[in-house]
């Protein structure tokens with residue numbers, strides 16, 4: 001369930017594959033509300049889908065926090081993905097196209113980074129992973 | 140359990156995906172489609188994704204799996220109706236969607252499959268994609 005944490009932040013916990021869809025749909029609504037075009041909306045929710053699914057698969061779930069941010073006159077959507085999973089040993093490696101420990105394609109992290117305006121990843125082995133992304137309306 | 144319906148149209152199978160699929164449902168569709176190709180001996184699979192708002196790595200993998208397995212069973216796969224924004228995003232994400240034909244709509248996808256059929260009976264080249 002979405003809960004409003006303060007005036008413009010919303011939070012959703014990702015525990016099942018259906019939550020990934022709920023999350024995508026809600027973030028799409030937020031992007032539409034600030035007038036983001038269809039191509040950037042699609043890039044943003046594709047990145048969201050990758051990162052939310054990673055949390056589900058590798059960390060057994062996590063939280064997504066969404067907020068509308070501004071840079072001068074331009075608005076954007078900022079999303080934080082935080083989990084208390086096993087963390088990532090070698091972030092540089094995980095960010096490479098084709099690197100996977102899940103017998104998959106290894107496109108999620110590097111692909112998501114290409115699709116958004118700002119991408120920041122922090123991870124501590126044994127503690128968890130936090131990824132922050134921003135997609136500017138025209139970015 | 141929830142399922143996506145698969146229609147048989149002559150030698151082809153048609154799937155119209157009407158909602159964004161959660162992962163379990165996409166996996167079920169993959170299994171059902173392969174079963175149907177096997178059971179019906181269909182020569183082509185058309186997947187209409189015009190209602191999909193995104194194709195992420197998971198959905199891309201499912202489509203790739205369907206194409207690869209259908210090809211082993213001598214059926215070709217055509218993805219139809221991909222939204223332009225989805226196509227642009229797929230390229231930037233870095234997904235090749237190899238072994239999959241694409242067409243603008245179901246009609247053109249059917250025409251593409253039909254045009255490939257006589258060619259196929261000439262030479263049984265399995266890994267021709």
Ligand SMILES: Nc1ncnc2c1ncn2[C@@H]1O[C@H](COP(=O)(O)OP(=O)(O)OP(=O)(O)O)[C@@H](O)[C@H]1O
Nearest residue numbers: 054058087094100101102104105106107108109196
């Ligand atoms: N939240 C996370 N917690 C722990 N490890 C993670 C997390 N997200 C990603 N990883 C690790 O980073 C690797 C690369 O992730 P990425 O999403 O790029 O590829 P993938 O999930 O393996 O494949 P794909 O996304 O293409 O299906 C994963 O295989 C996993 O080892």
Ligand SMILES: [Mg+2]
Nearest residue numbers: 050054108109
């Ligand atoms: Mg991934």
